[in-house]
Amino acid sequence: MMTTHKKRSVRGLAAIAIASVFALSACGATDSGSSSGEASEDPFKILYIAGLSGGAVNTDVTQAFEASVELINEKGGLLGREVEVEFADSQNDATKAVTVLQEYLQSNPKPDLVIPGVGTGEALALLPVLTREKILAISTASSPLLDDPEEYPYFFSVSARQDALFTAASEFLEDKGDVKKIALVVTDNALRQAAEPQFTEKMTAAGFETTVIPFDPANVNVAPAFTKAKEWGADWIYFESFGESTAHGFAGREKAGAEDIPMLGGSGVAVSDFLDFATDAQRENFFPILYPVAATTAEEDRDAGFNAFYDALSPVEELPLKLGSYSFFWDMPQVWAAGVRQADSVETEAVTDALTNLEVQDSDAMWVTWQKLYGPDTHFPIISSDEFTIAEVAGMEDRMYVIKE
Structure with a gap:
């Protein structure tokens, strides 16, 4: 049996125990990709599949993901319900990731969102299953092979192609x-x-x-x-x-x-x-x-999303990486939440439509990396070249790179 890891709070991370969260029945799943049903009071469920052990362990960046979900819950959750995350270990292996997902779906209702690994290999392996099951997926993978709304209609990336x-x-x-x-x-x-x-x-x-x-x-x-x-x-x-x-x-x-x-x-x-x-x-x-956020950003240029991101992560001393490394993982729940709010639903088709036509008020735009997201023909951020900074780096300040003069 596969074991998943459920984590709730980045602030209490050290005190959280790893637990098996499998339900013994698979009731409640629907063809829509949402397990929840709009009348339920159960939390919305995100399944995050990634390498939590093995070679390149991704547990540091998952803390940014958890902090982002925590902010959503602190602001009242989505549609009056909390959001819960379950982590499943793929050991950075695409074949293992597919097995993990299939075992999860056999024993649990469909999650409302799946994070199909952090790289191209796992995403390409998992998307056929997720597409067949009509489950929404958001990733940090950057391969243009994934940007095919006809083949992978329910997949979105927060990374640059x-x-x-x-x-x-x-x-x-x-x-x-x-x-x-x-x-x-x-x-x-x-x-x-x-x-x-x-x-x-x-x-x-x-x-x-x-x-x-x-x-x-x-x-x-x-x-x-x-x-x-x-x-x-x-x-x-x-x-x-x-x-x-x-x-x-x-x-x-x-x-x-x-x-x-x-x-x-x-x-x-x-x-x-x-x-x-x-x-x-x-x-x-x-x-x-x-990427944006990686280079130092003057305080007067920081919007509400950046401030929320910075306030949540900058005090966490055990995070070893620079802030820019965490921004994509912060953005994934925030982008999904914006789609859910606009759709007024977690149903896969409704959220997909909302994300491709996203109209977000400033107070809700809590993602920090890109200025413009998706359209009907692309499920990757729509990026202009001037959003990147290409320069030599002199050092680090506030966990952001200082550009060499």
């Missing part, structure tokens, strides 16, 4: 002038599958010559990949990775003697804790593509 980052990167490099050759150094997995076509398309359209250099994410020595980029004559390197392979990439770049080639950091690299694991020499000529 890879093509949005490459558009911003190509415009940045065009402004630099005298840049001709760009090498993509990327892990040879689902990340490459998502990044390579968009990188090639956007950079070629901007007039750059490109090459793609994949490397095994399990390989500690990444120097050969950067050596290839150097020997090819790259003017800039675009480095894309996630997890432990990111630190290996910085070390490999130094070992290959490629620090003199300026390097852009893609989505996975930019959200990593590179100030801690990379030395000053390894960060030489490094330009991360920073």
Whole structure:
């Protein structure tokens, strides 16, 4: 039997015990994707499937998710009812994630929302089941393969699609002038599958010559990949990775003697804790593509959503990462809640329609990352290049990056 973890409050996190929450009957499920029924007083249920053990543990970012849900409940919940989260461990394995979901659905009513992992691999594996069961899903995955409203009508992401980052990167490099050759150094997995076509398309359209250099994410020595980029004559390197392979990439770049080639950091690299694991020499000529919230934001420019996010997370000393790493996980419940309020329902079809036509009052707009969300043809945020910051980083202040002058 699968065990899930139920957590209620980020403030009382240390005192929360791990508990099995399986119900012994599967009554109450409906074809709509909502388990609850509008007349019920039971809490609305979110099932969060992610790696809570194993290699890259995601328990730190789940605290931001819990804090966001806690704020929703403090403001009266949704439609007069509280929201409850159950965490299920996929061990960062896409096959395991599918098993976890199937076992959950066999023993429980359908949840009102599922978080299908934090990366592309798990999302792609889980979405066929979630689509068939008509269950709404929101994720941080960034692959354009997921942005298919016809195939995955109930899936939404709070992350930037890879093509949005490459558009911003190509415009940045065009402004630099005298840049001709760009090498993509990327892990040879689902990340490459998502990044390579968009990188090639956007950079070629901007007039750059490109090459793609994949490397095994399990390989500690990444120097050969950067050596290839150097020997090819790259003017800039675009480095894309996630997890432990990111630190290996910085070390490999130094070992290959490629620090003199300026390097852009893609989505996975930019959200990593590179100030801690990379030395000053390894960060030489490094330009991360920073999401909103990652760079310092003046107090006068902070809206109500940012202040709620900041007030909830900045005092939590045990959170090891910068605030920008938590913003997507804060946003997922807030975006769903906005759709539920507009739809006046948790029914999957109704919330889906609301999210693609979202009209949110300022007091309800408690997500912090992007200015504009979805439309009928895209279930990813609609992003302009100027929402990214591409610059060298001097340090950290208030858990946000200080940009080098």
